[in-house]
Amino acid sequence: MYSINEIDEIISSHGNDQSSIIAILHDVQSKYNYIPEDCLEYISNKLDISPTKAFGIVTFYENFSLEPKGRYIIKICDGTACHVRKSTPILEALKKELKLTDGKKTTDDLMFTLETVSCLGACGLAPVITINDKVYGKMTPEHVVELLNSLKEEK
Template sequence: MHIEEMEGTIDGIIETYGREKSSIITILQEVQEKYRYLPKEALEYIAEKMDISSSKLFGIATFYENFSLEPKGKYVIKVCDGTACHVRNSNQILEALYRELELNSEKRTTDDFLFTVETVSCLGACGLAPVVNINGKVYGNMTLEKAIELIQEIRRGSDGKN
């Protein structure tokens, strides 16, 4: 994606929230929501428009765990690896998802940008362990079979469209 394609959208977001330094996090959140990540070109453009250094903006974007500088899939699957989930074999669920989606700890997003698989320290649903979260929806008491079925349901419903 080229910055020329993003400028109008980013300008609108900045206009909505203002050029104050206190708006930077919200602006980055909006840009990430729009593009599913923070493109380098967008960060440089925002820095210029907000009159802050690119390095400071990159520092902010890399400090907060919720920001991503890598493209993410339409469906972000978060596998909990907190203590309760871990002892109930969340790692096996993660490995099954990796196999099903042909991913690994280095390659976390499918080539068609339909799925991204991440691990998180805790999803706050320990009573339902093991837990998987897909785009904000919590799926508890997860099994390998249920995880694969969720992927297959999403694939059937998406028809491959991003």
């Protein structure tokens, strides 16, 4: 859950400025891993932007999410280098292990979110995944399952 006080703090740290809406949404997104719908409405009212417009902004950028994301955000690279070094079997292994589909990106227990990205800029380590911004290179389907299991134990 988010708190109104925290949201107010974020908004005022950007000087209650309409034109800072993207920066504000960034902060909200990184604090809660997603932007709750009613929170977005609150922010838009506060900044005197219509909720309709705010919705347009949030859905335009891939980084913003209106759905809650998991504690671990796994980004799997499917750029050219990773793709030719067989990123697809890794993606399939992750999906199978986490019981996710193309439409369903986050596990029911809100532990993991799986996203495909186009390039992580670490082609030398292909195929690459990141988990909460930590980079894991030269992945294999077996290795990635091990990694998942160790994360599950951590909790």
